[in-house]
Amino acid sequence: MKAIIYTEYGSPDVLQLMDVEKPSPKDNEVLIKVHAASANPADWHLMRAEPFLARLENGLLKPKNPRLGADLAGRVEAVGKNITQFQAGDDVFGGMPLDGLGSFAEYVCSTEDALALKPARLTFEQAAAVPLAAFTALQGLRDKGQIRQGQKVLINGASGGVGHFAVQIAKSFGTEVTGVCSTRNLDMVRSIGADHVIDYTKEDFTQTGQRYDLIFDAVGNRSVSDYQRALSPNGICSVAGFTSLSRLFQIMFLGGKKVGLMETAKGNKKDLLFIKDLLEAGKVIPVIDRTYTLSEVPEAIRYLEKGHARGKVVITVEHNNK
Numbered sequence: 001m002k003a004i005i006y007t008e009y010g011s012p013d014v015l016q017l018m019d020v021e022k023p024s025p026k027d028n029e030v031l032i033k034v035h036a037a038s039a040n041p042a043d044w045h046l047m048r049a050e051p052f053l054a055r056l057e058n059g060l061l062k063p064k065n066p067r068l069g070a071d072l073a074g075r076v077e078a079v080g081k082n083i084t085q086f087q088a089g090d091d092v093f094g095g096m097p098l099d100g101l102g103s104f105a106e107y108v109c110s111t112e113d114a115l116a117l118k119p120a121r122l123t124f125e126q127a128a129a130v131p132l133a134a135f136t137a138l139q140g141l142r143d144k145g146q147i148r149q150g151q152k153v154l155i156n157g158a159s160g161g162v163g164h165f166a167v168q169i170a171k172s173f174g175t176e177v178t179g180v181c182s183t184r185n186l187d188m189v190r191s192i193g194a195d196h197v198i199d200y201t202k203e204d205f206t207q208t209g210q211r212y213d214l215i216f217d218a219v220g221n222r223s224v225s226d227y228q229r230a231l232s233p234n235g236i237c238s239v240a241g242f243t244s245l246s247r248l249f250q251i252m253f254l255g256g257k258k259v260g261l262m263e264t265a266k267g268n269k270k271d272l273l274f275i276k277d278l279l280e281a282g283k284v285i286p287v288i289d290r291t292y293t294l295s296e297v298p299e300a301i302r303y304l305e306k307g308h309a310r311g312k313v314v315i316t317v318e319h320n321n322k
């Protein structure tokens with residue numbers, strides 16, 4: 001089967017489409033014929049080993065795991081003998097464990113806990129767009145952010161992969177949502193349910209005098225004092241991304257009780273089913289910016305790395321059934 005492989009750290013030029021052995025499922029695994037996958041910043045952080053700390057997890061000199069791709073949607077091809085929830089022919093979506101990335105491939109094995117049946121109303125591309133970005137939005141808002149009905153919530157980076165899920169998930173909790181994005185994305189952010197939008201090219205959300213109960217930052221480009229200025233007295237700021245190591249360390253060490261990094265998002269069955277319900281109810285609708293084929297993964301990552309995706313970047317996996 002074909003898969004994207006990288007054997008050294010570097011630019012997207014290190015990514016190669018290669019023939020590798022098709023996996024076979026262990027007793028507790030599900031073999032999936034991948035129809036679509038989606039790209040996340042985690043893919044290029046690992047590919048480039050940036051920040052350098054990524055090397056501690058994935059190998060100091062070269063990647064221990066030569067595969068990328070965290071999210072997938074596809075059809076179950078075979079199941080191990082301990083699998084009870086899925087059978088061959090089921091359409092599923094979900095993820096790979098972060099240390100086992102590899103969905104940029106024609107087939108993958110994953111575990112029952114990482115998968116759910118694909119909502120029928122979603123295409124494979126839409127379903128593959130969801131897992132990691134939506135886990136991040138949900139866990140950042142709910143766990144670090146302690147989101148509650150009736151709050152005023154601000155999402156910074158509301159047009160991106162994580163941000164556009166955060167807007168919709170925050171709305172589903174019954175909050176009043178302000179989305180921060182650039183001029184070209186104002187209509188898109190309104191269309192996914194934001195009550196208010198702020199164009200970051202024209203206005204600084206920390207300088208308007210407006211206070212928020214919860215700020216979820218999917219960009220991570222502001223200082224701790226900026227966040228504090230825009231928070232209500234009991235407000236919480238949950239930061240998912242970062243734009244420089246100095247910003248990251250400032251938030252880690254100077255954020256105090258109110259401003260902090262969310263934990264690294266973790267895929268789990270309970271949250272996947274929670275998100276699946278929102279998808280089935282039409283409360284969350286994935287936005288796909290661009291689609292690329294498996295051989296075009298380097299271009300997909302090059303595009304994502306620029307930091308201006310509008311929704312998600314999706315990989316469509318075509319199968320050569322000759």
Ligand SMILES: NC(=O)c1ccc[n+]([C@@H]2O[C@H](COP(=O)([O-])OP(=O)(O)OC[C@H]3O[C@@H](n4cnc5c(N)ncnc54)[C@H](OP(=O)(O)O)[C@@H]3O)[C@@H](O)[C@H]2O)c1
Nearest residue numbers: 041136157159160161162182240241242264265307308309
């Ligand atoms: N903690 C975790 O577990 C976890 C998990 C997943 C992702 N993340 C992190 O979360 C961040 C977001 O991920 P993502 O998948 O959403 O990335 P993405 O899809 O690449 O997000 C790009 C978006 O950011 C917006 N943006 C760029 N500069 C901005 C600014 N100054 N103000 C407001 N919006 C701005 C862009 O809008 P414009 O084009 O309009 O500028 C674009 O829509 C990344 O740093 C990623 O590493 C963390």
